[in-house]
Amino acid sequence: MTTRPEMYRFHNGEKAVLPFEPAEYEARITELRERIEATGAAAAVFTSMHNVAYYSGFLYCAFGRPYGLVVTETECVTVSAGIDAGQPWRRSFCDNITYTDWQRDNFWRAIASITGTGKVIGYEGDHLTLMQRDNLEDFLQPLTMVDLFETTMRQRMYKSEAEIALIRQGAQVADVGGYAIRDAIKTGVREIDVAMAGRGAMEAEIARRFPDAEYRDTWVWFQSGLNTDGAHNPVTGRRLERGDILSLNTFPMISGYYTALERTLFVREVDPASLKIWQANVAAHEYGMSLLQPGARCSEITQKINAFFEERDLLQHRTFGYGHSFGVLSHYYGREAGLELREDIDTVLEPGMVISMEPMLTIAQGQPGAGGYREHDILVITEDGNDNITGYPYGPEFNVVG
Numbered sequence: 001m002t003t004r005p006e007m008y009r010f011h012n013g014e015k016a017v018l019p020f021e022p023a024e025y026e027a028r029i030t031e032l033r034e035r036i037e038a039t040g041a042a043a044a045v046f047t048s049m050h051n052v053a054y055y056s057g058f059l060y061c062a063f064g065r066p067y068g069l070v071v072t073e074t075e076c077v078t079v080s081a082g083i084d085a086g087q088p089w090r091r092s093f094c095d096n097i098t099y100t101d102w103q104r105d106n107f108w109r110a111i112a113s114i115t116g117t118g119k120v121i122g123y124e125g126d127h128l129t130l131m132q133r134d135n136l137e138d139f140l141q142p143l144t145m146v147d148l149f150e151t152t153m154r155q156r157m158y159k160s161e162a163e164i165a166l167i168r169q170g171a172q173v174a175d176v177g178g179y180a181i182r183d184a185i186k187t188g189v190r191e192i193d194v195a196m197a198g199r200g201a202m203e204a205e206i207a208r209r210f211p212d213a214e215y216r217d218t219w220v221w222f223q224s225g226l227n228t229d230g231a232h233n234p235v236t237g238r239r240l241e242r243g244d245i246l247s248l249n250t251f252p253m254i255s256g257y258y259t260a261l262e263r264t265l266f267v268r269e270v271d272p273a274s275l276k277i278w279q280a281n282v283a284a285h286e287y288g289m290s291l292l293q294p295g296a297r298c299s300e301i302t303q304k305i306n307a308f309f310e311e312r313d314l315l316q317h318r319t320f321g322y323g324h325s326f327g328v329l330s331h332y333y334g335r336e337a338g339l340e341l342r343e344d345i346d347t348v349l350e351p352g353m354v355i356s357m358e359p360m361l362t363i364a365q366g367q368p369g370a371g372g373y374r375e376h377d378i379l380v381i382t383e384d385g386n387d388n389i390t391g392y393p394y395g396p397e398f399n400v401v402g
Contacts, residue, residue, distance in 0.1 A: 004102040007110040011096070012086025017212035018057040018093060019255035024162050025093040028055055028155070029076055035151045036071065041122035043072040043115040044148055045136065048127040050334030051152055052078065053256040054327075058092040059216075060084075066107045066132065069094075070114040079110045091214070108139035117141040122148040150338075156327055157339050158352045163257075164380055167326055167354055169209055170252050170259030171378050171389040177202040177250030178261045178392040181222060185246065185402045187267060188239050191227070195220040195235045202252045210254060217253035217330065222246070224267075228372035229362050231262075231320065232331070240402070242268045245371035256328045261392055262358060262376030265399040273368035275396060277314070281361050282395045284308050285375040288322055288341075288357040292379050292386045298345040305341075305359060317363055319372075321345075323356040326378060353381045 018025070032055060036044050046052055046069040053059040056078050060067040065081040067088075077095045080088035089096035097113070099106040115121065118141055125147035128136070136142070159167065180201035184194045198220040207215060224240050227233050228247040240246070246265040251258060264278055287308055291301045305322050309315040325339035338347050339355060349355070358376035363369045377390040393399070 005100060006103070006106045007097050007099045007113065009089075009096065010086050010098045011089050013090055016090040018091065019166060019213070019257070020057070020162050022093060024160060025055070025057060027160070029071065029094075031155060032071060032152070033073065035155060036122055036148070039122060039146045039148065039151065040120055041146050041148070042119040043070060044122035045070055045111055045115065045140075046124060046148075046152075047132065048124050048334060049330075050156070050256070050328045051124060054152075054156055056092045056094055057255075058088050058096075059214075059256045060088065068107070068111060070111055072115065075114055077114050079107060079114075081107075105135060105139065108135045111136075112139045115140055118143055120144050120146065122146050124152070125149045153336050153338055157325055157336050157347075158350070159327060159354055159380075160352075163327065164352075164354065166254060166257055167259060167378070167380075168389045170254050170257055171261070172391065173202050173205045173209070173252040173254070174250045174259050174261035175390065175392045176205045177220060177252065178248055178263065181220070181248050181250065182265070182399075182401055185240065185265065185267065187242050187402060190237045190239050191222050191224055191235045192237055194240075195222040198222065198248075198250050202250060206252055206254055213255055219251050219253075219331075221249040221251070223249075223372075225371070226365055229365075230372065231360060231374060240267050242402075243271065245270075245274060245373075247372055247374060249376075251331070253330065256330070257326075258329050258331075259326060259378060260356065260376055261390060262374050263392065263394055263399055264373045264375060265401055266396075267402040268400065270396060270400055271369075274371065277361060277363060277369040278373050278396060280309075280312050280314055281359055281373040282375060284359045285357060285377070285394065288359060289377060289379060289386070289388065292323075292349060292355060292357060292381065294349055294351055294381055294383065294385075296349045298339065298341050298347045298349070299343055302341050302343050302345075306343075309359075309361075314361055317361040319360055319362050323358050326354040326356065349381050351381050351383050355379060355381065 322341035
C-alpha cells in the first residue's frame, strides 16, 4: 500500500528570477527577525498574500486553500498546497514545503514541523480567520500569541531603492495603458472595449519590461456617465455618448506590486457646470501634491484639502480619503492602512514612502455637473520634497477626447 505523506519538499526545476535580488529579500528577513524578536515571539506564521509575497517573493493563488510563510531565528519557509507542485518553490526566495490534502489540516502539520510547539507565535490579526486561529492554537499549542500586523505594515511602508525602481516602472506602464485608453475612446464604443485596449497594452508592456516575470492580475476600470460615481465601479457594456464624463483607471500588477493612473475625461465636449467642478478638483489635486512633503502629517494634509474644498462649497461631495501607500497591495489583498490621507491617520511622511494624491468629487445624477471626478498621481517622498512618477497629463486641455 502506498504511504501518503502529510508533507514533502518538491523542489522541481531551477529557482526562478524573482522581482528582486536575493540581497533585497535577505535584508527584509533580517529586519523582520529584529521586529519579531522585539515582540518576544519565537516564530512568525504569515498567512496573507501581501506578507508572504513581500518576504519570500511568492504570490500565491489560494483558491480556497491556506498558504503561509514561517520565519524563525534560523528558518524561512513557504508552505503551499500540492496542487501548485513546484511553482511555489521556484518562486520563493527561501525554502518551501508542500502539504498534501490526503487528510484535513496537513497545512498546520507542515507549519508545526517548522515552528515546533509551546512557543510564542506571531500571527497577522488582520488576516487570520477565526477558524484558522483555532487551528493554529490546536496544532502549535502556543505559549501565547502576538499580533504582527502593525510591525510588518510599518516595515512595508518604507520602500527600498529596488522597490521604488519597480514602482516607478509600474507607473510608466500605467501611463502606457492610459494613452491606449485615450486612443480607444470614441462615441458608440463600449466601456468594456476601451478597458480591454488599456489592459492589453499594459500586459504587453509588462512582458516587454519584465521578460522573466509571471503575468497576472493587471486590470482596468473604465467608467462612463452615471457609472463614474464610485471609484471602484466595475466595467459595463454601456456605449459612450458625446458629452459623457469618463473615469480612466489603469492598474498594472507587477509581481504583486500595484500602481495606478486615474483621470477624468469627457467625450468630445464638456459643459460649463462640469468644467467648473473638474477644474476645482484639478486645483485640489495640485494643491494636495504640493503638501506631500517630508515631515507633513497625513491628518493635517487631509484637513488642509478639506478646507480647500469647503471654501468652494464642494466638501460635501468628497467620497473618500485623498491618497494611500503603494507597494505589495491589490484590490483583493493587502493595504498599508497606516499610510493613508485621512482624518484619523497621524503618520508623518518620511523619505522612502510612496503615496498617491487622488481627490474625488461625486455630483449626484440630476444635478449640474453630475458624475465622478478624480485625478491620481503617485509620488515618492524624498529628502527635500517629492518626486511625481506619473506622466500622463491631467485636466481639460488634454482629456476632452474622442
